[in-house]
Amino acid sequence: MDEPSPSPDAHTTSHPHSSAPAPAPAPAVGRITESPRLRPKLDGHDKDKDHHHHRLSFPGLHLGRSHKEQHSNPHAQISWKIESPPIIFHGDTENSTGALVSGQLYLDIKDDTGYEIDIFKATLNIRVTQKKPFTVHCNECTNQFTQIKEWKFLSHPGIPLHKGVHPFPFSVLLDGHLPATLDSPLVNISYEFKAEAFPVKAGSPPIKLEKVFDVKRSLPPPELPHHSVRVFPPTNVKASVHYQQVIHPIGTNNLTMRLDGIARINPGTSTVEYWKLKKLTWRLEETLKTVAPACDKHKPASPPNAAEEQQKRGIARTETRIIGEKTLFSGWKSSYAGPTDSNVELELDYALNKHAKYSCDLKSRDGTEVSHQLMLEMVVSQECAPVGKPSLVTQTGVGRILRMHFGTILTERGGIGISWDNEAPPIYQDVPPSPPAYCEDLVGAMDGLPDVMESLDAAPGPSGTASGYASGRSSGRNSADGGSRSQS
DSSP: OOOOOOOTTSOOOOOTTOOSOOOOOOOOOOOOOOOTTTSOOOSHHHHHHTTSOOOOOOTTOOOOOOGGGOOOOTTEEEEEEEOSOOOEEESOTTTOOOEEEEEEEEEEEOOTTOEEEEEEEEEEEEEEEESSOSSTTOHHHHEEEEEEEEEEOOSSSOEEEOSEEEEEEEEEEEOTTSOOOEEOSSEEEEEEEEEEEEESSTTOOOEEEEEEEOOEEEOOOOSSOEEEEEEETTTTEEEEEEEOSEEOSSSOEEEEEEEEOOEEEETTTTEEEEEEEEEEEEEEEEEEEEEEEOOTTTSOSSOOSHHHHHHHHEEEEEEEEEEEEEEESSOOEEEOSSSSSOEEEEEEEEOOOTTOOOOOOEEOTTSOEEEEEEEEEEEEEEEEEETTOTTSOEEEEEEEEEEEEEEEEEOOOOTTOOOGGGOOOOOOTTOOSSOOOOOHHHHHHGGGSOOOOOOTTOOBOTTSOBGGGSOTTOOHHHHHHHHHHHHO
C-alpha cells in the first residue's frame, strides 16, 4: 500500500546529522477548493470585528412598536380632573344606590392658529380579563367588555378650537349592582375610561387619554360581635366564640373564646380526665370562584345534555389562598379546678399578613364570587389525674384536632359612610328658610318718621372720634342721648 505523499506546502525538518538522502519531491497535488464563506478573512477590518458582538438583522420579522415609541399629537393634549369623592358603593348589591362620578376633561390646544377637531368622545367600559380563559390564546375568551356610558362633547363635527384649554364636564351614576374593582389570580375586573379626539386634518394622529377608575365597595359592620357556639362530639368540649364578622384589610380584629367541658370523671378508674390545649392556629382563607365564558367561536354547536350546556356557558374556576395565618403555643388562661368548673379562656388578634395579596368580598351577576372565612385549629391532648389530686397528672397519649370555620366578610372602610343620595346641603344657623316678608302698609307708615340719619362728615366729638361714623340705623333715643353727652 503506497503512503500518501506529503503536501508541498507542508514544512518538513530533518536531523542535521542524518546521512539519508532527501526524498524526491512528489508530484504537485491540487489544493482542495475552499468555500469563500469558510475561508478566514485576515484583513484588519475583520480582525476588529472578531472582538465585538455582532448584531443580527431579521428583515422579514416585524416585532411591532412599543408603547413608549408611539407618537402623540403635538398640536393638542387631553387631561382630566375628578371632582367627586372616591368611588365607593355603600351596602350590598341589592341595597346599594351606587356612586356618582363627575369630573372635567381638558382639551389643550397648543397651536396659535387654532385646531379643528372632528369628533371628541369618551367611553367608560367594564373590562373582565380571565387569567385562565375558556380557550388559551383567544382574545374574545380572555377579555369581555361592557359599555356603561358614552359621551360626545361636540355638537357637530369640524369645530375649530382656538389656542388654550377647553373644559368639557362629564358625569355618570354607577349602579349599585355593578362589581367593584378586582385583581385576583383567576380574573381581573377594571373600569376603563378612554377619551379620544380625532382631528379634521387627514393623517393626523388622534389625541387619546386612558385612565382607570378604582371602584370599591363598603359593607356596614354589625353593632355587636357575632357569637357562635360549637360542640365537638364525642367529647364534651364546647367552644363559645365572639368575633367580628366584618373585617378590613388594614387593622387588627379581636376574637375571644372560652372552652368548657374539658374535664370529666371516669368512674371506672376513679380519675379525672382533662383536655389540655397545646397549640392553636388561626388562618384567614380567601376563596375565588368564576366562570370563564366561551366566545361565539368556541361555543359548542348543539349541547345534547345539561353538562355540555353548562360547558357552553363556560368553565368554572376555583382557587383558595391564605391571606393571614399565625400559630400560638401559649397566651391563654387555663383553670382545672374540678370536673365541672374547668375551662380555657383566650383572646387573640388576627389580621391580614403584611404583604398579602387580597380581594374584598364580591358577588357579581356573571358568576364571579369572592368569599372569606376564619379557620381555627386547636390541638388538645388528654391527661388524667386521681380524683382530688390534680397535681398527679399522667399523659394518656390521646390527642384530637378541633377545627372551626367562621364566615367572614372582608370589605373596604366606608370613610364617612354616606352615599350620594343621602348627602344633604349645608345648613347654617339662625338663617330662616326664606327671605323676610315686607308689608306695604308698614312701608307707607314709615314716611312720617323723623330723619335720624347722621352725616358722615360730622364734626368729631370730645374724645376725638368722629360721631359721623355712628350707625345710620340708630334709634332716636340713642341720638338724643348722644347729643346730650356731646353738650356736656
